[in-house]
Amino acid sequence: GARCCSQHLDDDRLTKNAIDKVAPFSIQSKRFSSSDVQLLISRWQILFEQQKRFDFDNPLSLSDDEYQILTSLTKVQFEDLASYLFDSNIRNSSNRSTRTALAILSCKLRLGLSLNILAVLFQLPDKKAVSRSLKTVRTALMTRFVPSNLGFNHITRQEIIDQHTSTMARRLMCDAESNTAIVVIDGTYLYIQVTKKISFF
Secondary structure, eight states: OOOOOGGGEETTEEOHHHHHHOOOSOOOOOOOOHHHHHHHHHHHHHHHHHSOSSOSSSTTSSOHHHHHHHHSSOHHHHHHHHHTTTTSSOOOOSSOOHHHHHHHHHHHHHHOOOHHHHHHHTTOSSHHHHHHHHHHHHHHHHHHTHHHHSSGGGSOHHHHHHHHOOHHHHHHHHTTOTTOOOOOOOOTTOOOOOOTTOOOO
16 A cells, blocks of 8 residues: 555545645556547546536545535534534435434525425435435434433433533622632523413503
């Protein structure tokens, strides 16, 4: 195998600048018949048709801006979220990979696209495949991601006091007492059901 400096690599692949600096060892000229050219073109066409529109399996195929536009996550955030799915029961299939399934869910949440449009964008056979993909990722995230990042059980009382309570809040809310957890609950967007008989001024 060949060796390479780490500064020329990005996710174990050569950077574009490194590839541009590689000089050919020798230049050879070849003659092609018309059938050879047709064969080359047809092979390129097959490769092009097999190429995915959005390839989330290849980290170099999309830029960080494209990740954010499609999923509202940076590449690093997407990688972090995808790491929760590596040990899950989601299997890579012929239709999509685990990372693609996560990208479909992220795009659905970010853009609100219909299942039919997501099927076209991610080259899936139909909206049922998209629906199955969304369900498996959602289930995996609920069992792996949610318990360690959301809800009351993901953080202890002492962690709230030590890491999430500022000195100013301590002084204002509890007379600088150091062992008090401060919780602020805002109901601004809490929907309540009222009867039609009540009029608002």
